[in-house]
Amino acid sequence: MTTEAVLVVAAALFGIGVYGALSQQSFVMLMMGIELLINGAILALVVLWARAAGGSPQGQMLGVVFMTVMAVEMALGFALITGVYRVRRADITEKLRRLKG
Amino acid sequence: MIAGPLVDATFWVFALGSIVAGYRVFRTDSMVRAAFYLLASFAGVGGIVVLLGAEFLGMVLILMMAGEMLIMAIVMVMFMMNPAGLNPMVMVHQNRRAAVAGIVAFVALAAVGLLGNFPARPVPDPSTATAELGTELLGDSMLVFQSAGVALLSTMIGAVVIAGRKGRFGVAEEDSIEPSLQPDEEPGR
Amino acid sequence: MRPYVGAEVALLATAAALVAGVYLVAVLDRFAAALVAGAVGSWRRLLVVPLAAAAALLVQQRRTTERPDGAGWAVAPALFFGLAAFALALVPLGPDLVIADPSTGFVAFSAAIAFVMIAVFLHGWSPNSPFALHGAYRYGAAALSFQIPFLLAMLATALPAESLSIVDIVRAQEPAWNVLRQPLGLPLYLVVGVGVSFWGPLNLSDASDVAGGTSVEDSGVARLLWTIARSAMLVAVAAMGAAGFLGGWWGPILPGPAWMIAKTGAVLLAILAAGHLLARVRIATFVLVAWAVLIPLALLNVFVSGAILL
Numbered sequence: 001m002t003t004e005a006v007l008v009v010a011a012a013l014f015g016i017g018v019y020g021a022l023s024q025q026s027f028v029m030l031m032m033g034i035e036l037l038i039n040g041a042i043l044a045l046v047v048l049w050a051r052a053a054g055g056s057p058q059g060q061m062l063g064v065v066f067m068t069v070m071a072v073e074m075a076l077g078f079a080l081i082t083g084v085y086r087v088r089r090a091d092i093t094e095k096l097r098r099l100k101g
Numbered sequence: 102m103i104a105g106p107l108v109d110a111t112f113w114v115f116a117l118g119s120i121v122a123g124y125r126v127f128r129t130d131s132m133v134r135a136a137f138y139l140l141a142s143f144a145g146v147g148g149i150v151v152l153l154g155a156e157f158l159g160m161v162l163i164l165m166m167a168g169e170m171l172i173m174a175i176v177m178v179m180f181m182m183n184p185a186g187l188n189p190m191v192m193v194h195q196n197r198r199a200a201v202a203g204i205v206a207f208v209a210l211a212a213v214g215l216l217g218n219f220p221a222r223p224v225p226d227p228s229t230a231t232a233e234l235g236t237e238l239l240g241d242s243m244l245v246f247q248s249a250g251v252a253l254l255s256t257m258i259g260a261v262v263i264a265g266r267k268g269r270f271g272v273a274e275e276d277s278i279e280p281s282l283q284p285d286e287e288p289g290r
Numbered sequence: 291m292r293p294y295v296g297a298e299v300a301l302l303a304t305a306a307a308l309v310a311g312v313y314l315v316a317v318l319d320r321f322a323a324a325l326v327a328g329a330v331g332s333w334r335r336l337l338v339v340p341l342a343a344a345a346a347l348l349v350q351q352r353r354t355t356e357r358p359d360g361a362g363w364a365v366a367p368a369l370f371f372g373l374a375a376f377a378l379a380l381v382p383l384g385p386d387l388v389i390a391d392p393s394t395g396f397v398a399f400s401a402a403i404a405f406v407m408i409a410v411f412l413h414g415w416s417p418n419s420p421f422a423l424h425g426a427y428r429y430g431a432a433a434l435s436f437q438i439p440f441l442l443a444m445l446a447t448a449l450p451a452e453s454l455s456i457v458d459i460v461r462a463q464e465p466a467w468n469v470l471r472q473p474l475g476l477p478l479y480l481v482v483g484v485g486v487s488f489w490g491p492l493n494l495s496d497a498s499d500v501a502g503g504t505s506v507e508d509s510g511v512a513r514l515l516w517t518i519a520r521s522a523m524l525v526a527v528a529a530m531g532a533a534g535f536l537g538g539w540w541g542p543i544l545p546g547p548a549w550m551i552a553k554t555g556a557v558l559l560a561i562l563a564a565g566h567l568l569a570r571v572r573i574a575t576f577v578l579v580a581w582a583v584l585i586p587l588a589l590l591n592v593f594v595s596g597a598i599l600l
Contacts, residue, residue: 001112007214009116015207016123023199025192028177032139036123043146050153055224057237063158068249072256074169078176079260085180087270087279133415160397167404168437171411171430231393
């Protein structure tokens, strides 16, 4: 479990997340991509905290901030999906050409 | 630092498991299955985080994701077409460009990971990591912690306002669709 | 570094505790039913009937549904059982008699409880059957509602211990058990714990009077495995209740582990008797109560415990 190996795993998760976030049409699948992306970021953060930062507690603190970001992303994402479906009957990105209103 | 061949083997199981599960998320017909794969991927990452010594972060990651996946599955069944995946369908756009972007992101970040010169300063004593995080949360980083709390509170309020029963164009039980949009019309404008 | 036992001892001890616990649940359930009915009958019957029922399930013919998700269906009971084993391994029998005592034991236990909803949802979704899926949705709605009171009720026990480790939580109960210090804690935990293991009045997802719920399509070995996993989870929940609120190994005269086992048995009997005494709660009622009553009560519990410590 070298630092490099974990970083490569994190990069792979991030790459899959980028693919998912860019390629999926369905809102929920798109959010899954974003979450994989944050997942990779958290993994990279934790390995650098554990191996290169000398165990400074601020590193873990940053992890807590990442998780907050993730929670905010999910909550607002689900709320927006609900709101957009009510107003536009849209469940995929192609149905939202016009963002105004 | 926890180390040893058993730890290494566990790490590779978690790592390969989470990558394969993450890949399967976008290669399966059913959204519910995709949610389960995503959760498996998260559980793998949570396991690696625990192995690295950040017990609290890893456990909280798993705890949080389990709840989220359930909400995700329910949202899917509420709004999305074909939630159970009985009819295979492909719902992707700009597939090739997205794949290239993903591979480029992977190669660039992996290069940073492999070629970067990181200082070797491991955690002195992982068994105190949880206690240290607690002291940090309510000590020097109190402001950050409180800001995160306020951000979550405002998110909750915002989410309830956006998703609440009373929308801009009417109440949810009645017709709350945008007036310019006829009921039968395809909303792809 | 905290003490961990060797892998062989851990496996054997967990397996023994699970087997004994599952059998105890089956016997106690019948015993509670007989007590409520007012006729206990013969002990031999009580002890043998669960084994006979299990044997009957072993030879029952398997049936299947149209296009199920086979992998998910097979994995769900195993996942549930694994979670129960994981949760039970965190509960200490004595100050040094614990399989694993991570510094975040309480969070680990909560993570296992949160994962139970995934196991139940998988179990209800995978057979591709409407009643099973309805059961899964009912459990999902209930689980999302009781997660927060569960976390808060458990969190209050960590306050006097100043630690998230379960051994420390029990150790801090030497002067007074948490059931006395936090009178709201144990009732809240019991309500939520019954919900977590979907037993008795909160059996919203698997009961025979809600069309069988998630296990309606199960037959033979699969049904037996699911029942065993449910019982094992109930044991884990009861053991954690005994450790977190009833003082764990603390008690006069008898040695610590004996107290722990006796308290776990008492919590189990209370939960199982409630299953025969109380009527089933409707899911809508439970969700309303969970959000509007249990969460404020649990918050009050945390605030009062914190204020006393200050």
